[in-house]
Amino acid sequence: MGAAATFGPRISGVVRKLPTWPVYLAGMVPGGWLIWRALTNQLGMDPVKTLEHELGLLSLQFLLASLCVTPLLRFARINLLKFRKALGLLAFGYLVLHFLVWLFLDLQMRWSTIGAEIVKRPYLTIGFAAFVLLLPVAATSWQGAVKSMGALAWQRLHRLVYVAVLLGAVHFVMQEKVWSLESLLYLAAATLLVGMRFLWVRSW
Amino acid sequence: MFKPDLTRDDVTPESVWLNRRQIIAALGAGSIAGGLPLAANALEELEPHTWEQITTYNNFYEFGTSKSDPAENSQDMVTDPWTVKVDGLVDNPGEYSLADLIGDIPTEERIYRFRCVEAWSMVIPWNGFELNKLLNKVGVQDGAGYVAFETAVLPDVMEGVKFPILDWPYKEGLRLDEAMHPLTIMATGIYDKPIPNQNGAPMRLVVPWKYGFKSIKTIVRISLVAEQPVNTWQHSAANEYGFFANVNPEVDHPRWSQASERVIGAGLFGSRIDTLMFNGYADQVASLYEGMDLRKNF
Numbered sequence A: 001m002g003a004a005a006t007f008g009p010r011i012s013g014v015v016r017k018l019p020t021w022p023v024y025l026a027g028m029v030p031g032g033w034l035i036w037r038a039l040t041n042q043l044g045m046d047p048v049k050t051l052e053h054e055l056g057l058l059s060l061q062f063l064l065a066s067l068c069v070t071p072l073l074r075f076a077r078i079n080l081l082k083f084r085k086a087l088g089l090l091a092f093g094y095l096v097l098h099f100l101v102w103l104f105l106d107l108q109m110r111w112s113t114i115g116a117e118i119v120k121r122p123y124l125t126i127g128f129a130a131f132v133l134l135l136p137v138a139a140t141s142w143q144g145a146v147k148s149m150g151a152l153a154w155q156r157l158h159r160l161v162y163v164a165v166l167l168g169a170v171h172f173v174m175q176e177k178v179w180s181l182e183s184l185l186y187l188a189a190a191t192l193l194v195g196m197r198f199l200w201v202r203s204w
Numbered sequence B: 001m002f003k004p005d006l007t008r009d010d011v012t013p014e015s016v017w018l019n020r021r022q023i024i025a026a027l028g029a030g031s032i033a034g035g036l037p038l039a040a041n042a043l044e045e046l047e048p049h050t051w052e053q054i055t056t057y058n059n060f061y062e063f064g065t066s067k068s069d070p071a072e073n074s075q076d077m078v079t080d081p082w083t084v085k086v087d088g089l090v091d092n093p094g095e096y097s098l099a100d101l102i103g104d105i106p107t108e109e110r111i112y113r114f115r116c117v118e119a120w121s122m123v124i125p126w127n128g129f130e131l132n133k134l135l136n137k138v139g140v141q142d143g144a145g146y147v148a149f150e151t152a153v154l155p156d157v158m159e160g161v162k163f164p165i166l167d168w169p170y171k172e173g174l175r176l177d178e179a180m181h182p183l184t185i186m187a188t189g190i191y192d193k194p195i196p197n198q199n200g201a202p203m204r205l206v207v208p209w210k211y212g213f214k215s216i217k218t219i220v221r222i223s224l225v226a227e228q229p230v231n232t233w234q235h236s237a238a239n240e241y242g243f244f245a246n247v248n249p250e251v252d253h254p255r256w257s258q259a260s261e262r263v264i265g266a267g268l269f270g271s272r273i274d275t276l277m278f279n280g281y282a283d284q285v286a287s288l289y290e291g292m293d294l295r296k297n298f
């Protein structure tokens, strides 16, 4: 015992005094930087693809980060709960941008193809399903929602994130032309973080 | 005798496009310079991409899977001297130095559209020569129905071949009539400069009416064979990539539409254009596939 055992609680003590807005601000920096580079023509030869890919990746990274909050509390006693909502909303924000870039810059509003694409391409069907699952989660992320829904129902609804993050990671793996280590590592991370939850439930 | 119908002279500022269109209309889009009939739209849009665009946005998985990898990682490849093995059903098989193989075949400029199977495109001013000239030189024997090509495998300078992401060496093939077609060239240069490593130095194939992966780079072997060879991408995923790989807006890749394409360098907005049948070369090559089901033979 000693330093290690008190490390977690001590961090948590510091965190408790911090406001959450700096997390939102910091979380928007990579997106802002990306959009700045897009508008100033610094995204290379195929800026639309770069933008689309970077936004998808940011969304997945923030989703995974939000799923790290509970394990950190359980295993390291680091309490970052107050930042979880910020991480989730940032992930959702990047997802919306990812979707909008696909709609307006990649497909360039060829409306006739958009529906067909989502139906015909399994990787898009899966990504879109993840997006749809996250809509009610994002819609009930405000303070009052827990109260008006009841904590249990709210918690159940928010478990949709587990499904969504897995679908999102599978979508990432599937859109590659060849197996890519990077995408498989993300899928592994998602599986680990979600799988953990199922083990906990079973051991309750 | 086929004359290249697309030369530097065909690249004109926007202001004179209209003029040219009227001339073409007057000609009835018929034979220009005694060559093959030319689609009017083949002329209108052919403004070559810049040297930087052509040489920094590449697929060459031997040097890495991201588009910028080839330019960054291929500079240590030494392509002089270079040996090309010619074998199979040929009169003069052997290991040729590149200089001997090309011999006195003159190079000319060909400005072609380049359409990647990933649904992006560029226009590239190649320097090269018709493959049929090379094949006639080595002497194609009766019984040869196909030409098979292989890319070099150089583990010392190719980071990518250490991983089994594809079945190395990279292989491609053409039916003999496709290989003999005057649009099919071996390219050794771009913009009158030697072709850079990332674009397939010292010599690569260019088949402008097919998806880019057919245009195999950095060739070390040319074989005349009787049977249809299996190309690398077909081997990797036969349901997604076929042997013919003709650009066809009506036959989608299972994971994305081929009906349209993003033009590299066109910015954030308005970069998507309709894909043309046989990449705009239908008038010249459609007859090669008469009676074939292009949905089955994708």
Ligand code: HEM
Pocket: A049, A052, A053, A054, A056, A057, A059, A060, A095, A098, A099, A102, A106, A118, A124, A127, A128, A129, A130, A131, A164, A165, A167, A168, A169, A171, A172, A175
């Ligand atoms: C939770 C949901 C989603 C996540 C986590 C996600 C994440 C990703 C990631 C990580 C990539 C690859 C980035 C890279 O290669 O660096 C990607 C690519 C892509 N995503 Fe998503 N995505 C999601 C939903 C969607 C939706 C709803 C759409 C549109 C309907 C979409 C369309 C695309 C497209 C078109 C690509 C690029 C494919 C290509 O270049 O061929 N994604 N996504």
